[in-house]
Amino acid sequence: MNSFSPGFQGRARRMADKLPPGQYPTESFPVLSAGPTPRVPTDTWRFTVTSETGGTHAWTWDEMMALPQQETVRDIHCVTRWSKFDTRWRGVPLDAFFEDVETAADHVVVTSYGGYTTNLPLEDLLDGRAWLAHTYDGDPLSPEHGGPARLLVPHLYFWKSAKWVRGLRLSHEDEPGFWESVGYHDYGDPWREQRNWGD
Numbered sequence: 001m002n003s004f005s006p007g008f009q010g011r012a013r014r015m016a017d018k019l020p021p022g023q024y025p026t027e028s029f030p031v032l033s034a035g036p037t038p039r040v041p042t043d044t045w046r047f048t049v050t051s052e053t054g055g056t057h058a059w060t061w062d063e064m065m066a067l068p069q070q071e072t073v074r075d076i077h078c079v080t081r082w083s084k085f086d087t088r089w090r091g092v093p094l095d096a097f098f099e100d101v102e103t104a105a106d107h108v109v110v111t112s113y114g115g116y117t118t119n120l121p122l123e124d125l126l127d128g129r130a131w132l133a134h135t136y137d138g139d140p141l142s143p144e145h146g147g148p149a150r151l152l153v154p155h156l157y158f159w160k161s162a163k164w165v166r167g168l169r170l171s172h173e174d175e176p177g178f179w180e181s182v183g184y185h186d187y188g189d190p191w192r193e194q195r196n197w198g199d
């Protein structure tokens with residue numbers, strides 16, 4: 001008897017198709033934080049979108065939770081080479097926060113409680129490609145993984161998914177964030193292996 005059933009090979013092939021170059025799959029959920037874990041109570045939590053002209057929109061926790069919620073199951077890819085398949089999140093697609101925002105800017109700097117920043121093209125946050133996530137695998141997102149709420153931008157390396165997210169600042173200029181200013185790739189597409197400057 002063949003030691004690999006067709007079912008196993010089919011599953012292995014599907015897994016390989018899900019794995020970007022240079023990555024390995026993991027079942028665990030590593031914690032990667034550049035500093036201490038901030039504790040952000042939901043009663044003082046705010047999420048703000050600031051346009052390039054300085055206009056600000058802000059949401060309290062309750063206002064954010066009253067927006068249309070979505071569950072999404074995604075693969076995530078860390079530049080330190082682990083990938084985790086089929087992670088299950090609940091949160092608000094970022095499109096909802098831009099409904100009343102007038103902007104001509106193309107770039108966003110994401111800011112976090114604790115001081116972390118990361119930069120993205122605005123279009124990568126829209127059209128259902130990014131979420132403000134507050135629930136992981138059915139439970140409130142733990143502080144270590146960015147609770148009460150983090151960004152989820154699964155199509156880019158996971159350093160773009162800012163934990164303890166506080167706001168988005170729109171800009172005409174592309175301003176590098178925390179990791180991008182010390183050598184990480186400006187965009188960070190895992191399928192093109194954009195790990196570092198010049199990749």
Ligand SMILES: Nc1nc2c(c(=O)[nH]1)N[C@H]1C(S)=C(S)[C@@H](COP(=O)(O)O)O[C@H]1N2
Pocket residue numbers: 029030031032033034035078079112113114116144145146158159160161162163164
């Ligand atoms: N605020 C903040 N967000 C962050 C980080 C961080 O240090 N601070 N690390 C980034 C990196 S490098 C990765 S790989 C992921 C890790 O998320 P996890 O700890 O939930 O696995 O968060 C990203 N978001």
Ligand SMILES: [Mo]
Pocket residue numbers: 032078079080158159
């Ligand atoms: Mo990372």
